[in-house]
Amino acid sequence: MKAVIPNQWYLLLSIALFCIGVCGVLIRRNALIVLMAIELMLNAVNLLLVVSSRVHSDLSPQVFVFFIMIVAAAEVAVGLALFTMIYRHTGYTDTDTFSELKG
Amino acid sequence: MIWLFLILSAISILSALFVIFFKNPVYSILSLILCFFSIAGHFLLLQSEFLAAIQVIVYAGAIMVLFLFIIMLMNLSRTTEPKRPFSFVLISVVTSFLLFGSLVLSLTTLIKPSTFCPFLSQSVIAQSNLPKNPISVLGTMLFNDYLFPFEFSSLLFLAALVGVVVLSKKTKENS
Numbered sequence: 001m002k003a004v005i006p007n008q009w010y011l012l013l014s015i016a017l018f019c020i021g022v023c024g025v026l027i028r029r030n031a032l033i034v035l036m037a038i039e040l041m042l043n044a045v046n047l048l049l050v051v052s053s054r055v056h057s058d059l060s061p062q063v064f065v066f067f068i069m070i071v072a073a074a075e076v077a078v079g080l081a082l083f084t085m086i087y088r089h090t091g092y093t094d095t096d097t098f099s100e101l102k103g
Numbered sequence: 104m105i106w107l108f109l110i111l112s113a114i115s116i117l118s119a120l121f122v123i124f125f126k127n128p129v130y131s132i133l134s135l136i137l138c139f140f141s142i143a144g145h146f147l148l149l150q151s152e153f154l155a156a157i158q159v160i161v162y163a164g165a166i167m168v169l170f171l172f173i174i175m176l177m178n179l180s181r182t183t184e185p186k187r188p189f190s191f192v193l194i195s196v197v198t199s200f201l202l203f204g205s206l207v208l209s210l211t212t213l214i215k216p217s218t219f220c221p222f223l224s225q226s227v228i229a230q231s232n233l234p235k236n237p238i239s240v241l242g243t244m245l246f247n248d249y250l251f252p253f254e255f256s257s258l259l260f261l262a263a264l265v266g267v268v269v270l271s272k273k274t275k276e277n278s
Contacts, residue, residue, distance in 0.1 A: 005108050005148075011210060013112045013145075017119055017138075019203040024123040026195035030184045032128055032170065036135050039166065040119055043142050046154075054149050059241055063249050065154055066241075069161050070256045074263035076166050080173050081270040087177060094185060 010051040017044035029094050031086075035079050042072050108148060115141040128179060132170050139163040153238045 017040060024037030046065045053061035087093060114137065121134035139162045146155035173179070187195075245253055 005105060008211060009108065009112070012207065013115070015203055015206045015210070016116055019199045019206070020116070020119045020123060022202060023195055023199035026198065027187055027192050028123065028184075029187060030128060032174065032179065033122070033131055036122055036131060036170065039162070040122065040135065040138065043139065043162070046158075047142055047145055050146055050149050050151055050154060053151070059237060059244055060248075062151055062154055062237070062241055063244055066157065066245070067249075067252060067256060069157060071259070073161060073166060074259050076169060077263050077267050078270075080169060081267040084173060084177065085270050087179075093179060 007051065007055060010047065014044040014048040014051075017041075017047070029096060031083050031093055031095050031098065034095060035076065035083070039072060039076070042068060104148070108145075111141050111144045111148065114138075115145070126184070128174050129171070132167060132174065135170075136163050136167045139167065151237060153241055 021037045021041035021044065024040065025034050028034055028037070046068055049061040049065050049068075053059060053065075083093075086098060090097060092098075118134040118138040118141065122131045122138065125131045125134065139158060143155040143158040143163070146152075146158060
């Protein structure tokens, strides 16, 4: 168990996950998939925070990860409620039709 | 351990790509759950068991079930999604590759490891001298140093709860 994983690999992994999330936000038009890509980006940042907690031998980044998860849960609840409301109003899941907030 | 890391990262990156490129939203959600489980495996590999459990319970359990529930309740898996034009997709992919390259460059070469942060000059597992029982230390930190943000997050949840109730009630009146 003494084998060592270099930090750069974790850095590369989390940057790759973040960029996949950015790409998903850009190319998909379904609002649910956009929300899921945002979740993916949050998870990439969480992974990097846990790695930095391990590197600096400090537990406060893990507390930050905890708070990020809390905020993500609240964000998803409100976002999905907004999404269902817009879908019931307009019948579209397309993000390009969400440009008018006026009901 | 390195093989475990490589397998887990291959699973997470492949499932993250599947999230983006599946047409059916149900498949994207299932692969996102797989991605979250592999990230929980990464947390276990980094010896933070509490966050792995929270990841499985909150993300893969609660949030993803919420997504799945919305899709199945509103019958969204059959709605066709209009395609972006190919040039836009190409520009987006190139942009995210450029973002990847610039982030990697800026985080690995431009910042000198010795001056700014010890992040790049060490490796993860060998240098760690975290406490033996991180969960109790984490709880103590959460209720001592971070007590105000913790209470404030409960306020945030209350606001989210009230907001969701108000939003869904409004749609029921309208429809």
